[in-house]
Amino acid sequence: MDDERTVRFETVYRETYSRITAYAVRRCGSPQDAADVVAETFTVAWRRIEEVPPGHEALLWLYGVARRVLANHRRGEERRQTRNAELDAELADLYGTSPDSGVELTAIAQVFRTLSGDDRELLSLVAWEGLDREEIATTLSLSRNAVRIRLHRARRRFARALAEADVRFTAESRLVPVERSL
Amino acid sequence: MGSTRDTDEISMVLGRLARVAPGASAGDPSGAGARALLASITTEPRVPVVTRRYGPRRLVPGLAVAALLAVGIVVGPGLLGGGHGVALSYASSEIDVRREGDAYVARVKDPFADRAAYRRAFQAVGLDVDLRVVPVSPSQVGALIESGSKGGGPGTALSAGIEGPQGCTVPQRGCYLLVRLPAKARGRAWFTVGRPARPGEDYAGHNSATLPGEALAGVRVSGRTVGQVMAEVRERGLGAEFTLVVPAPDGGHSERPLKAGQAGDDWTVWEAEGVRAGTVRLLVTRERLGHNPLQ
Incomplete structure (x- = not known):
C-alpha cells in the first residue's frame, strides 16, 4: 500500500511540480518564500494523497492547497519544513529579472496591489495560470456562476482603479510576452 | 475611462507583471532541487522537521548545516x-x-x-x-x-x-x-x-549592516526611531529601503516590504541589513514594542 501511495504521489509531483512552482514564484517576493510554498504544498499533498483527484483536477486541487499555504505564509504562520539549498538556488534563477520594471508596468503593479487578495487571485488565475472559469470554480470551491460574477467585478474594480490612477496602456503593454527561457 | 476595457486586455497587461510568463512553467521536476524535495517529503512522512523560518539571523554561517543534515536530502x-x-x-x-x-x-x-x-x-x-x-x-x-x-x-x-x-x-x-x-x-x-558584490548587485541573504566592515558599522539601530536612524543613514550617504515587521502570536514574525515614504519618522527600527552597496534595509514596526520582535 505504501508503495502504491508513493508511486501515486511521485506521478502527481512530476506532473504538477513546474506549474506549482510557477504559481509560487509569481506570488512570492523571494525564492526562499517560493521554495517554502512549494515544499509545504507538496507536503500537504503527500499527507492527503488519498484525497487528490485524478488527472488534470490534481493540479487544480494543488492550486487550492498552494493558495492556502501562501495565505498562511503571509500571516507568518508557516515555518520552514525543510531547508533545501538546491531548491532555493534553482528558484533564485527565476528571480533574475524583475517582471514589473518600467515606469508604466510599475504603476500597473502598484494599482494591482491595491486590489483585495481575492480579486488579485481571481485575475491572476486567469492571466497567469491561464485557468478558465470552470477550472477556477474547482480550484476555489465556488460555483461557476459565483466565479463569473466575482471575476466580472474584479475586472471592473481593476479597470476603475487603473483609470483613477490615470494609468494608460501603451501599445507595448498589449504585447503578449515571449516565453522566457527558464 | 471611456469604454469598458476589454477583458483580454486586462489579462495581457497583468501577464506582463508575472515573474514567470503566463502559461509557462518554472522549474524542472527532474532537477536536483526538485528531486531533493521529493525525497525529503516521501522519506519522512510523519515527522516534519520544523526549523524556524525567521531566526534572529537567517544566514549565520554554518548554522544551516545542522538543519540540512537533519532533513537528510537524497540526491543522485x-x-x-x-x-x-x-x-x-x-x-x-x-x-x-x-x-x-x-x-x-x-x-x-x-x-x-x-x-x-x-x-x-x-x-x-x-x-x-x-x-x-x-x-x-x-x-x-x-x-x-x-x-x-x-x-x-x-x-x-x-x-x-x-x-x-x-x-x-x-x-x-x-x-x-x-x-x-x-x-x-x-x-x-x-x-x-x-x-x-558587483556594483549595484543585490546581496544574497540578509546580514546586519551594523557589523564591522558594513555600511552602518558600529551604529546602534535597534529600538531607535526611523528619524534617528535615517540621520545616520544620510550622514553616510546611504540609501534606505524599509520592511515592515509583523510579529506573530507564537513568537515568530513575517516581513512585508514598504514603499518609500510609508514608514513614519516615529516608527521603530529593529535591525538594519545590507541590501547592496550603498543601500540598507531598515526593519521597522509602527508601534514601539517592548522587545525586539526579530529576536
Missing part, C-alpha cells in the same frame, strides 16, 4: 573519493583543487565563474561537490553561508575563508576564496560561499 548517486583514475589536483583559470594532507583545498581564483567550472574541478579529484559563490556584503566575503551533504559528505568539517596577504581583497591576484574539506569525505556536498 554518491560519488566516491579515491576511486579509479582520480586526480590529486586540478587547476583551471577559475579554480584550483589540490590535496593537502588529509584535506582537499579549493582556491577560487575567479569568483564570478560559472559554477559548472567549479564542479568539474571537484569531479576531477573525485569529489561530488557543488560550490556556489554568491554576492554578499563586505564582512561576509569568504564566509561559508550555507552547506549541506548527503551520504557521509564533508558536512560540518567544511571550512571557508580568504587566503592571501593581510586585508587583501578578493578577487585580487593572490587573494582567493578558500574552501577546505576532508579528503575522506564520501557522498555529495554543496555549499555556498560569499564573494564581493
Whole structure:
C-alpha cells in the first residue's frame, strides 16, 4: 500500500511540480518564500494523497492547497519544513529579472496591489495560470456562476482603479510576452 | 475611462507583471532541487522537521548545516573519493583543487565563474561537490553561508575563508576564496560561499549592516526611531529601503516590504541589513514594542 501511495504521489509531483512552482514564484517576493510554498504544498499533498483527484483536477486541487499555504505564509504562520539549498538556488534563477520594471508596468503593479487578495487571485488565475472559469470554480470551491460574477467585478474594480490612477496602456503593454527561457 | 476595457486586455497587461510568463512553467521536476524535495517529503512522512523560518539571523554561517543534515536530502548517486583514475589536483583559470594532507583545498581564483567550472574541478579529484559563490556584503566575503551533504559528505568539517596577504581583497591576484574539506569525505556536498558584490548587485541573504566592515558599522539601530536612524543613514550617504515587521502570536514574525515614504519618522527600527552597496534595509514596526520582535 505504501508503495502504491508513493508511486501515486511521485506521478502527481512530476506532473504538477513546474506549474506549482510557477504559481509560487509569481506570488512570492523571494525564492526562499517560493521554495517554502512549494515544499509545504507538496507536503500537504503527500499527507492527503488519498484525497487528490485524478488527472488534470490534481493540479487544480494543488492550486487550492498552494493558495492556502501562501495565505498562511503571509500571516507568518508557516515555518520552514525543510531547508533545501538546491531548491532555493534553482528558484533564485527565476528571480533574475524583475517582471514589473518600467515606469508604466510599475504603476500597473502598484494599482494591482491595491486590489483585495481575492480579486488579485481571481485575475491572476486567469492571466497567469491561464485557468478558465470552470477550472477556477474547482480550484476555489465556488460555483461557476459565483466565479463569473466575482471575476466580472474584479475586472471592473481593476479597470476603475487603473483609470483613477490615470494609468494608460501603451501599445507595448498589449504585447503578449515571449516565453522566457527558464 | 471611456469604454469598458476589454477583458483580454486586462489579462495581457497583468501577464506582463508575472515573474514567470503566463502559461509557462518554472522549474524542472527532474532537477536536483526538485528531486531533493521529493525525497525529503516521501522519506519522512510523519515527522516534519520544523526549523524556524525567521531566526534572529537567517544566514549565520554554518548554522544551516545542522538543519540540512537533519532533513537528510537524497540526491543522485554518491560519488566516491579515491576511486579509479582520480586526480590529486586540478587547476583551471577559475579554480584550483589540490590535496593537502588529509584535506582537499579549493582556491577560487575567479569568483564570478560559472559554477559548472567549479564542479568539474571537484569531479576531477573525485569529489561530488557543488560550490556556489554568491554576492554578499563586505564582512561576509569568504564566509561559508550555507552547506549541506548527503551520504557521509564533508558536512560540518567544511571550512571557508580568504587566503592571501593581510586585508587583501578578493578577487585580487593572490587573494582567493578558500574552501577546505576532508579528503575522506564520501557522498555529495554543496555549499555556498560569499564573494564581493558587483556594483549595484543585490546581496544574497540578509546580514546586519551594523557589523564591522558594513555600511552602518558600529551604529546602534535597534529600538531607535526611523528619524534617528535615517540621520545616520544620510550622514553616510546611504540609501534606505524599509520592511515592515509583523510579529506573530507564537513568537515568530513575517516581513512585508514598504514603499518609500510609508514608514513614519516615529516608527521603530529593529535591525538594519545590507541590501547592496550603498543601500540598507531598515526593519521597522509602527508601534514601539517592548522587545525586539526579530529576536
